[in-house]
Amino acid sequence: MKFNPRARLSTSQVRRHASARRGGTSGLGGGLGGGFGRPGGMRGGGMGGLAVPGGIGGLLVVGAIFLALQFAGGGGGGAGAFDHSQVADTDLSRCQTGADAAEFQDCRIVATVNSVQAYWEEALPEQADVDYSLSTTNLFTGSVDTGCGSATSQVGPFYCPSDDSVYLDTTFFDEMLEDELGAQGGDFAESYVIAHEYGHHIQDLLGTMGRVRSEQGAISDAVRLELQADCFAGMWDKFATTIEDENGEVYILELTEADISEAIDAAESVGDDRIQEQAQGRSDPETWTHGSAADRKQWFLTGMDVGTLASCDTFSASEL
Ligand SMILES: [Zn+2]
Numbered sequence: 628m629k630f631n632p633r634a635r636l637s638t639s640q641v642r643r644h645a646s647a648r649r650g651g652t653s654g655l656g657g658g659l660g661g662g663f664g665r666p667g668g669m670r671g672g673g674m675g676g677l678a679v680p681g682g683i684g685g686l687l688v689v690g691a692i693f694l695a696l697q698f699a700g701g702g703g704g705g706a707g708a709f710d711h712s713q714v715a716d717t718d719l720s721r722c723q724t725g726a727d728a729a730e731f732q733d734c735r736i737v738a739t740v741n742s743v744q745a746y747w748e749e750a751l752p753e754q755a756d757v758d759y760s761l762s763t764t765n766l767f768t769g770s771v772d773t774g775c776g777s778a779t780s781q782v783g784p785f786y787c788p789s790d791d792s793v794y795l796d797t798t799f800f801d802e803m804l805e806d807e808l809g810a811q812g813g814d815f816a817e818s819y820v821i822a823h824e825y826g827h828h829i830q831d832l833l834g835t836m837g838r839v840r841s842e843q844g845a846i847s848d849a850v851r852l853e854l855q856a857d858c859f860a861g862m863w864d865k866f867a868t869t870i871e872d873e874n875g876e877v878y879i880l881e882l883t884e885a886d887i888s889e890a891i892d893a894a895e896s897v898g899d900d901r902i903q904e905q906a907q908g909r910s911d912p913e914t915w916t917h918g919s920a921a922d923r924k925q926w927f928l929t930g931m932d933v934g935t936l937a938s939c940d941t942f943s944a945s946e947l
Pocket residue numbers: 689690691692693823824827853856
């Protein structure tokens with residue numbers, strides 16, 4: 628993944644929150660339940676909370692990157708989520724150009740967010756006759772208060788429809804994606820996760836979230852929603868090296884086969900079957916919310932191969 632050093636970054640699309648210490652470990656379920664778990668509590672409606680084994684608060688965030696289960700190996704415990712108590716540097720002003728993106732993780736996130744949103748600013752009106760509106764990515768460590776309630780790192784990256792924002796704990800990539808889920812990681816794995824979350828923002832703008840009636844199971848609406856977000860991430864990938872900043876400079880000069888492999892590997896790593904087998908030794912398709920590793924890979928590749936909203940119609944697909 629090679630960033631264009633001449634590309635200008637816009638830090639206004641990303642906000643970093645100072646690390647907040649919370650008094651207890653019960654904020655997650657209670658808070659997010661208010662946003663997601665009650666009928667009508669969320670724009671689009673109809674997205675009930677799901678009971679999640681392992682006690683991460685009893686609710687699963689719709690719009691997350693993966694099925695959050697508590698991992699036996701630690702890292703998933705409530706207490707662990709509060710270990711990152713260092714005060715984050717909230718200033719992103721060092722992220723000025725693509726050269727900064729090549730050097731610093733936070734600037735890489737800024738550049739990716741800029742590129743993903745520049746893509747949808749064109750693609751969404753063109754293909755769906757819907758105007759795109761910017762969505763802020765909020766970086767945090769430990770916990771954060773959102774329009775969907777308070778959340779900790781355990782939830783993983785997620786999109787909150789109530790405040791149209793993406794939330795991302797930057798420790799997710801090392802601690803969860805690589806260490807817990809066994810993904811190879813890498814810069815473009817991170818980009819896949821970000822593009823997936825923006826896929827949920829697109830669904831929010833298109834009203835797709837309101838189509839979810841069945842919330843778990845291998846061919847449930849919830850899984851279709853997640854696989855579509857993977858497909859949308861693939862759409863951005865397809866055009867990633869052509870997307871330009873305001874001055875006509877592309878953000879990303881080059882993507883290699885190895886970069887694409889990182890994204891595919893990340894998509895597979897957050898497959899429900901992988902996560903369940905790893906966390907509890909067996910997989911139960913009836914409780915899937917995000918789709919299998921194979922399905923996630925396939926829909927990501929469909930988006931990348933065809934590159935249209937129409938090709939990502941997981942809701943009409945007879946087979947996933
Ligand atoms: Zn998701």
